[in-house]
Amino acid sequence: xxxxxxxxxxxxxxxxxxxxxxxxxxxxxxxxxxxxxxxxxxxxxxxxxxxxxxxxxxxxxxxxxxxxxxxxxxxxxxxxxxxxxxxxxxxxxxxxxxxxxxxxxxxxxxxxxxxxxxxxxxxxxxxxxxxxxxxxxxxxxxxxxxxxxxxxxxxxxxxxxxxxxxxxxxxxxxxxxxxxxxxxxxxxxxxxxxxxxxxxxxxxxxxxxxxxxxxxxxxxxxxxxxxxxxxxxxxxxxxxxxxxxxxxxxxxxxxxxxxxxxxxxxxxxxxxxxxxxxxxxxxxxxxxxxxxxxxxxxxxxxxxxxxxxxxxxxxxxxxxxxxxxxxxxxxxxxxxxxxxxxxxxxxxxxxxxxxxxxxxxxxxxxxxxxxxxxxxxxxxxxxxxxxxxxxxxxxxxxxxxxxxxxxxxxxxxxxxxxxxxxxxxxxxxxxxxxxxxxxxxxxxxxxxxxxxxxxxxxx
Amino acid sequence: xxxxxxxxxxxxxxxxxxxxxxxxxxxxxxxxxxxxxxxxxxxxxxxxxxxxxxxxxxxxxxxxxxxxxxxxxxxxxxxxxxxxxxxxxxxxxxxxxxxxxxxxxxxxxxxxxxxxxxxxxxxxxxxxxxxxxxxxxxxxxxxxxxxxxxxxxxxxxxxxxxxxxxxxxxxxxxxxxxxxxxxxxxxxxxxxxxxxxxxxxxxxxxxxxxxxxxxxxxxxxxxxxxxxxxxxxxxxxxxxxxxxxxxxxxxxxxxxxxxxxxxxxxxxxxxxxxxxxxxxxxxxxxxxxxxxxxxxxxxxxxxxxxxxxxxxxxxxxxxxxxxxxxxxxxxxxxxxxxxxxxxxxxxxxxxxxxxxxxxxxxxxxxx
Numbered sequence: 001x002x003x004x005x006x007x008x009x010x011x012x013x014x015x016x017x018x019x020x021x022x023x024x025x026x027x028x029x030x031x032x033x034x035x036x037x038x039x040x041x042x043x044x045x046x047x048x049x050x051x052x053x054x055x056x057x058x059x060x061x062x063x064x065x066x067x068x069x070x071x072x073x074x075x076x077x078x079x080x081x082x083x084x085x086x087x088x089x090x091x092x093x094x095x096x097x098x099x100x101x102x103x104x105x106x107x108x109x110x111x112x113x114x115x116x117x118x119x120x121x122x123x124x125x126x127x128x129x130x131x132x133x134x135x136x137x138x139x140x141x142x143x144x145x146x147x148x149x150x151x152x153x154x155x156x157x158x159x160x161x162x163x164x165x166x167x168x169x170x171x172x173x174x175x176x177x178x179x180x181x182x183x184x185x186x187x188x189x190x191x192x193x194x195x196x197x198x199x200x201x202x203x204x205x206x207x208x209x210x211x212x213x214x215x216x217x218x219x220x221x222x223x224x225x226x227x228x229x230x231x232x233x234x235x236x237x238x239x240x241x242x243x244x245x246x247x248x249x250x251x252x253x254x255x256x257x258x259x260x261x262x263x264x265x266x267x268x269x270x271x272x273x274x275x276x277x278x279x280x281x282x283x284x285x286x287x288x289x290x291x292x293x294x295x296x297x298x299x300x301x302x303x304x305x306x307x308x309x310x311x312x313x314x315x316x317x318x319x320x321x322x323x324x325x326x327x328x329x330x331x332x333x334x335x336x337x338x339x340x341x342x343x344x345x346x347x348x349x350x351x352x353x354x355x356x357x358x359x360x361x362x363x364x365x366x367x368x369x370x371x372x373x374x375x376x377x378x379x380x381x382x383x384x385x386x387x388x389x390x391x392x393x394x395x396x397x398x399x400x401x402x403x404x405x406x407x408x409x410x411x412x413x414x415x416x417x418x419x420x421x422x423x424x425x426x427x428x429x430x431x432x433x434x435x436x437x438x439x440x441x442x443x444x445x446x447x448x449x450x451x452x453x454x455x456x457x458x459x
Numbered sequence: 460x461x462x463x464x465x466x467x468x469x470x471x472x473x474x475x476x477x478x479x480x481x482x483x484x485x486x487x488x489x490x491x492x493x494x495x496x497x498x499x500x501x502x503x504x505x506x507x508x509x510x511x512x513x514x515x516x517x518x519x520x521x522x523x524x525x526x527x528x529x530x531x532x533x534x535x536x537x538x539x540x541x542x543x544x545x546x547x548x549x550x551x552x553x554x555x556x557x558x559x560x561x562x563x564x565x566x567x568x569x570x571x572x573x574x575x576x577x578x579x580x581x582x583x584x585x586x587x588x589x590x591x592x593x594x595x596x597x598x599x600x601x602x603x604x605x606x607x608x609x610x611x612x613x614x615x616x617x618x619x620x621x622x623x624x625x626x627x628x629x630x631x632x633x634x635x636x637x638x639x640x641x642x643x644x645x646x647x648x649x650x651x652x653x654x655x656x657x658x659x660x661x662x663x664x665x666x667x668x669x670x671x672x673x674x675x676x677x678x679x680x681x682x683x684x685x686x687x688x689x690x691x692x693x694x695x696x697x698x699x700x701x702x703x704x705x706x707x708x709x710x711x712x713x714x715x716x717x718x719x720x721x722x723x724x725x726x727x728x729x730x731x732x733x734x735x736x737x738x739x740x741x742x743x744x745x746x747x748x749x750x751x752x753x754x755x756x757x758x759x760x761x762x763x764x765x766x767x768x769x770x771x772x773x774x775x776x777x778x779x780x781x782x783x784x785x786x787x788x789x790x791x792x793x794x795x796x797x798x799x800x801x802x803x804x805x806x807x808x809x810x811x812x813x814x815x816x817x818x819x820x821x822x823x824x825x826x
Binding site: 071344 | 568571572574577580581601602604605606607608609610612681765766767768769770771772778781
């Protein structure tokens with residue numbers, strides 16, 4: 001039924017869970033292992049005088065998800081302190097500080113000197129003596145912030161997606177090689193990978209329950225997450241950069257379009273089960289709901305067929321149109337049956353030859369723990385105990401998968417992974433300032449141009 | 460007006476409260492949109508009627524429920540009885556209309572997605588006075604994900620809304636129609652569910668018959684179902700037992716009935732003061748038979764929004780309550796504008812209190 005925050009799962013066989021159990025056993029005990037020293041050395045030394053065992057956190061990006069991620073990190077029972085915050089906008093930062101203070105009290109230990117505002121705020125927060133940074137700005141900034149955090153030897157939790165264009169994905173993969181060399185802990189907010197229902201279903205799939213994968217389906221069909229424009233009408237924003245950043249969801253360089261920003265969750269599940277990424281994609285999409293002046297450039301629907309190297313196909317839909325068929329789920333079809341996964345409704349099942357062979361609810365495993373909590377608990381266990389923990393490679397590849405889908409729908413062409421991944425395409429502004437030249441600007445009447453399949457060249 | 464609507468659609472609660480001051484003035488007396496059989500001066504004149512959400516094709520049916528007295532709660536001897544269902548006590552209820560079915564997505568999405576406004580824009584229809592009043596009220600922010608969780612929309616009950624959202628729907632609908640709609644009180648709900656019976660269910664005590672009347676854990680196949688597919692109770696109300704559990708107007712207070720021991724409670728209402736807990740009644744497609752009993756009460760919990768990934772958490776949606784819906788009520792004797800206002804505004808500020816952490820051990824971890 002509900003997904004209570006507690007207790008942490010104990011009836012689960014996954015490796016990540018056993019490490020969590022291990023951690024919970026030792027939590028609170030003073031840690032002095034070599035692994036810990038290797039991971040936390042620099043940050044720890046900086047805080048030797050603090051004389052507590054808190055994991056000190058900086059939040060970069062003070063939106064709804066950033067605030068949620070801080071509370072998720074604090075919900076594990078470990079000693080977590082938020083000590084620095086950064087956002088491009090002061091009003092956003094101040095509002096989030098108040099929200100967090102109200103929700104978590106003393107755990108929010110951010111004094112005014114550690115509230116950083118502006119385009120370079122991220123660097124100041126990273127450099128403010130923390131053990132862990134949470135990267136939760138609009139995804140277009142992620143490659144830059146990830147790189148800065150790695151260069152500064154920080155452990156990192158970053159929200160999905162991790163980029164909005166192929167150049168960004170390449171940058172994240174390249175940066176991650178350095179992160180791995182430095183044995184930094186890197187978590188990515190694809191929480192389905194930590195969800196016991198998914199892990200149990202995956203185990204059964206890997207054990208051959210449904211035979212060979214033939215095809216898969218993935219959906220994120222729902223309403224638009226925000227009305228457009230989301231905040232601040234044009235008159236209240238001073239520059240085009242401010243307007244786009246305050247309405248980041250509707251600009252491709254910031255958000256990636258909703259196929260990248262949301263549907264990545266479902267596409268990542270397919271890649272995860274499949275164990276690889278697609279080789280090409282075709283698709284169609286567009287913007288059906290009439291747009292108003294000032295609305296951004298993203299589509300409101302995409303339907304993509306991804307092809308994998310063995311010829312198997314994945315059919316993907318994402319739609320943000322009110323009053324239509326709703327569905328957010330993944331389905332893997334094999335030669336003997338199918339796996340059905342639905343995180344929203346908490347349904348996870350394996351069907352073999354038409355009959356249900358397993359489902360989470362009837363398996364006696366109890367209520368589903370909160371995956372947002374588990375992903376942080378797993379990560380904190382690695383921070384405390386040492387050991388390798390890095391999710392950025394698959395986070396980047398699933399981001400690229402979703403970008404490939406967008407390139408297919410925007411262009412109307414068949415696009416190969418290779419061509420897309422290696423493309424020179426960069427959709428980011430060349431400079432980050434309030435009066436920077438923007439990659440997209442409104443036309444006459446305040447309407448932003450959208451991609452036109454068949455005409456728009458995407459790579 | 461459009462600018463106003465745009466802004467208002469996204470108002471968070473604090474601002475909504477401030478805005479209500481303006482809305483108060485606007486909504487003092489919305490014009491009544493005439494609808495056949497919908498007016499009555501006395502209980503005897505009350506008839507079933509169909510109402511329409513202005514500017515759309517969406518209809519809903521209201522049934523007259525005669526006033527009377529009944530015994531609320533269950534005896535300790537009843538199978539499944541819980542302490543919060545006692546002591547049994549007499550309650551006096553005034554006549555009202557109650558929605559024949561659970562409220563559907565068809566109805567709720569007009570409010571949730573401003574489909575009425577969109578439709579006016581597309582068809583270039585002018586706003587009526589009722590539209591103007593309704594448009595001035597707060598509407599839900601857009602949900603993060605599909606709130607039907609793939610279980611179906613057309614003709615299916617709406618779910619996952621907060622108590623606040625259900626109340627705001629009623630307020631909005633009152634402006635649209637000019638008729639005063641609200642959630643039923645917990646007492647009205649139980650009175651209507653029992654339909655004159657004193658047994659565990661409105662059809663008797665035998666849970667084996669439940670399959671004829673209700674969708675529950677044993678027959679729902681892990682999903683809610685279209686409204687009205689099972690037998691109604693003797694007053695013609697469908698799905699009072701099962702399908703989705705239903706919000707009522709009150710705050711949940713476990714020992715609320717104690718004060719009425721040996722007395723007659725007149726139209727009791729525990730006025731809303733905080734976001735949690737509120738009672739839901741009737742049980743749902745996820746519940747066992749005993750939880751579908753006429754007297755069964757379940758308090759809402761913070762856990763019902765546990766996986767809302769945002770801070771602050773939504774004041775409109777409960778991410779983990781895919782078993783909660785509601786139906787609407789209309790009292791024959793309308794309260795004064797001032798009394799209505801009290802009901803609309805009760806607990807508003809507290810409802811906005813999203814985002815509190817539930818610590819694993821009930822309190823922040825000690826150093």
